[in-house]
Amino acid sequence: MCGICGAAWTDPGRTLSDDALKAMSDALVHRGPDDSGVYRDDHAALGFRRLSIVDLAGGHQPLSNEDGSVWTVFNGEVYNFPALRHRLEARGHTLRSSGDTEVLVHLYEDEGPDFVKRLRGMFALAIWDAPKRRLVLARDRLGQKPLVYRVDGSRLTFASELKALLTLPEADLPRRVNPLALDRYLTYGYIPHPATILEGVYKLPPAHVAVWQDGRLTLDRYWNPDWDAEVDGDPTDDAEKLRETLGDAVREQMVADVPLGAFLSGGVDSTIIVGLMQRASDRPVQTFSIGFDDPAFDETRYAEMAASFLHTDHHTFIIEPKAWETLPGLADHFDEPFADSSALPTWHVAKETRKHVTVALTGDAGDELFAGYDRYRAVAVAAMLDRLPNGPRRFLGGPIARAIPTSVKAKTRLRKVKRMLEGIGEPSETRYLRWVEMFDESARASLYSDDFVDQLARAGDADPEGADPRSVLARAFLAAPKRDPVTQAMVADLLTYLPGDLLVKVDIASMAHSLECRGPFLDHRVVELALAMPLRRKLRLQGGRSKVVLKEAFADLIPPAIRTRPKMGFGVPLDRWFRGELKDELRAVLLDPVALGRGIFRPEAIERMIEEHVDSRRDHAYKLWALLMLELWFRRYMDGPTQTP
Secondary structure (H helix, E strand, C coil), rough: CEEEEEEEEHHHHHHHHHHHHHHHCCCCCCCEEEEEEEEECEEEEEEEEEEECCCCCCCCCEEEECCCCEEEEEEEEEHHHHHHHHHHHHCCCCCCCCHHHHHHHHHHHHHHHHHHHHHHHEEEEEEECCCCCEEEECCCCCCCCCCEEEEECCCCEEECCHHCCCCCCCCCCCCEEEEHHHHHHHHHHCCCCEECEEEEEEEEECCEEEEEEECCEEEEEEECCCCCCCCCCHHHHHHHHHHHHHHHHHHHHHHCCCEEEEEEEHHHHHHHHHHHHHHCCCCCCEEEEEEECCCHHHHHHHHHHHHHHHHHHHEEEEECCCHHHHHHHHHHHHHCCCCCCCHHHHHHHHHHHCCCCCCCEEECCCHHCCCCHHHHHHHHHHHHCCCHHHHHHHHHHHHHHCCCCCCCCCCHHHHHHHHHHHCCCCHHHHHHHHHHCCCCCHHHHHHHEEEHHHHHHHHHHCCCHHHHCHHHHHHHHHHCCCCHHHHHHHHHHHHHHHHHHHHHHHHHHHCCCEEEEEEEEHHHHHHHHHCCHHHHHHHHHCCCCHHHHHHCCCHHHHHHHHHHHCCCCCCHHHHHHHHCCHHHHHHHHHHCHHCCCCCCCCCHHHHHHHHHHHCCCCCCCCHHHHHHHHHHHHHHHCHHHCCCC
């Protein structure tokens, strides 16, 4: 795993200096502490930091073809590189190294930018074609590896992380917050692609290739499966195909020349991945889990149960309630605001895991592929209620919904029922947003200052399509218009929540400690197979069964107690922390005059939220966490000489 950066330009007066390239590369040292390299010519510069995983002796980058006309820097792993290598050698190419990187330049020679369609793995890469003065950027299908870029007139700059671009002087990268991106952040808890928190800087979307040539940038999506296609095969065949495809993905992703292990939460997904690893290994797999001293948030007993059942070499870590000491590091590495509080335990488990191994496999995407979240069951129930006659439907969504008391707790079963009934009759995407959003439209409106509302209005006039944050989810729902509402929601999550939140969390938290994480469920063959299955293979409301085909296919790897346990999120006890040991720190940050003086929020609204939470009148824990991470980001990246206007 690595960090990459660089630039290409058409104007000789807009070159990227050696010092600037070094500063960008140094900002990514955590992604690659083992090696570094640079390439430059009159029209491009490439920088590279390496974490050695495969081909330890021969994996230096930037790396070129035989005559030095095509160069690449590459972050990630191409799991099918042996087959691609044999194909290239049969076509007459000479490869000097034994790893996956050199395959890229030779594939590009044969097929141009379309070469990315042949890659199976996780990657963010840059190809510089010197004779054509063409820069090609590409990102893997699901968005496991990050890549950001900025086009500024005659120059394009890119990097694995925003912090590398932020080393450029303000004349080259103005520090102006994008108001629409901030509005989306408070809606979703993350900033959906292609926007970043800064105006003029963009994330390359997953499954896209970008070509910069003659001062012009074009983006194309190279993987766009037909999400509407449903294959209603034999259930036994489905289970067998899943065993074969996921098992193959696990075996491929176990290839490494460094110590390898896995995260084990005690849930179904990570247990299956570890079971497949153990089946393919001749020694106990090293597994790692993390817990809290609060039983409501601690899964370690289930992780230990799975480890005992699968005979792994297991390590358990407990987080003490000293989260405040970790927050500056989180704000530093998550170089735009990020409100998923499970980043905290992910950060800690990555830190401890790295002391033992360099690569860890995860169970990411199992929920999105096999209907594992409670909200998918809610979508299914709501769709059934939508089919009721108008009278009963209005009665449930009106008097019955109003009769249910509003709980002070943010996440209770009764509150979920109330929200579901309130959404009867609404479009699926509108109702789903109601369930997943952090601050709804009215909450944001009551929070924003008049000045920030004006900024949003002006930004919306300039970008009408992006003015409404709901459009992000609405567009994602349109990807599978002919499927059932639950599958539409799962596809929408694959296109938004997974790359914007979950995979960002894992990538940034793990790479902060130079740990490479791999997700076998994210193999695009597994994704295509799972999404083509009918919903009844995954979700059955009778008995509350989810992940049906997954549990049937791998029944021998899952202890019975784990197979039947309810879903438990990877959360942290924010509610208690903000009423107890962290309440003073919370007030100190959010009510600081500098924070209140940014002109984004109404000071009285922030103070009211804090006091309502501390006094147990309302549960604002997750909203306060979002505001806290936003302010810590401002302090780290915007204050001082580059303070935002």
